[in-house]
Amino acid sequence: MAPTTARTPETVGRFAPSPTGPLHLGGLVAAVGSFLFARASRGRWLLRMEDLDRPRVVPGAADDIARSLERHGLHWDGEVVWQSQRQELYTAALERLRAQGLTYPCACSRRELLQAASAPALDDANEEDGSARIYPGTCRDGLPSGRRARAIRFRVEPCELTFEDEVRGVVTENTSEAVGDFVVQRADGVAAYQLGVVVDDAAQGVTQVVRGADLLSSTARQIHLQRALSLAKPCYAHLPLVLAPDGSKLGKRDGALPLNVLSEASVRATLGQALEILGQPFSAGSPAEMLASAVEGFDPGAIPAGPVKPR
Numbered sequence: 001m002a003p004t005t006a007r008t009p010e011t012v013g014r015f016a017p018s019p020t021g022p023l024h025l026g027g028l029v030a031a032v033g034s035f036l037f038a039r040a041s042r043g044r045w046l047l048r049m050e051d052l053d054r055p056r057v058v059p060g061a062a063d064d065i066a067r068s069l070e071r072h073g074l075h076w077d078g079e080v081v082w083q084s085q086r087q088e089l090y091t092a093a094l095e096r097l098r099a100q101g102l103t104y105p106c107a108c109s110r111r112e113l114l115q116a117a118s119a120p121a122l123d124d125a126n127e128e129d130g131s132a133r134i135y136p137g138t139c140r141d142g143l144p145s146g147r148r149a150r151a152i153r154f155r156v157e158p159c160e161l162t163f164e165d166e167v168r169g170v171v172t173e174n175t176s177e178a179v180g181d182f183v184v185q186r187a188d189g190v191a192a193y194q195l196g197v198v199v200d201d202a203a204q205g206v207t208q209v210v211r212g213a214d215l216l217s218s219t220a221r222q223i224h225l226q227r228a229l230s231l232a233k234p235c236y237a238h239l240p241l242v243l244a245p246d247g248s249k250l251g252k253r254d255g256a257l258p259l260n261v262l263s264e265a266s267v268r269a270t271l272g273q274a275l276e277i278l279g280q281p282f283s284a285g286s287p288a289e290m291l292a293s294a295v296e297g298f299d300p301g302a303i304p305a306g307p308v309k310p311r
């Protein structure tokens with residue numbers, strides 16, 4: 001019999017955009033960063049469309065993002081996964097949480113939560129049903145009489161949760177103080193972002209979550225869910241936020257340049273800009289050549305931990 005060689009577990013990274021508009025520079029930085037981490041470990045790099053939030057999904061945006069990735073030389077492995085086709089997985093996970101007594105129905109509307117909150121809003125890109133504020137626990141011990149269940153919340157016990165981020169270092173959060181019990185199924189019956197991401201990263205065998213710093217504040221919640229569902233914890237790296245020239249957060253809404261309209265020369269310039277933001281050296285050439293050289297010389301230690309203003 002041939003001797004068996006020990007196989008190191010494969011690295012699996014992913015880019016998981018929400019198809020709510022065309023790719024812009026901030027999204028490209030997340031795509032390039034996750035690609036470099038995965039490819040530098042000779043791992044796979046997956047593409048998952050996070051299209052659960054139907055009202056915010058823009059028709060055609062997913063195709064548009066996929067084409068922009070390809071034009072920038074970012075070719076993913078395997079089929080694109082669509083969250084909208086995976087409701088059964090989320091329902092099964094919700095049932096496992098419910099069976100352990102870890103979730104409860106919540107009657108609070110977004111408006112009520114905003115009114116009740118004296119607490120400041122969190123900087124949370126995935127605010128759902130007012131969950132970007134600290135939940136005061138109104139429905140924790142049962143629905144107030146006469147009230148109807150809307151969302152389902154995950155019960156967080158007070159504890160310090162610590163994880164290591166490959167860019168930010170050690171991060172500690174007491175989620176019960178920072179966020180409170182959080183939504184895992186929205187009032188419209190759709191799985192919340194926090195649940196979908198955890199279920200899918202595990203189902204797809206993702207070992208590396210590399211994404212924008214705006215999601216750093218979601219990570220502790222996701223680790224709570226991984227623990228409750230006995231899922232493996234991936235490693236995390238949160239990439240610098242890209243700022244607009246005036247120092248404000250660069251976003252789709254404030255006119256950030258959509259990358260689907262770029263000329264061939266601009267594609268190379270934008271890819272170069274993304275690599276510079278990530279602090280990575282590269283050689284000039286086609287997008288594929290630029291990326292290959294950046295993979296070759298990849299230095300995660302050179303990724304800035306703070307926000308970056310592109311040149």
Ligand code: GLU
Nearest residue numbers: 016017018050125197211
């Ligand atoms: N779909 C999320 C977004 O575009 C990213 C999810 C993730 O990378 O965990 O903001």
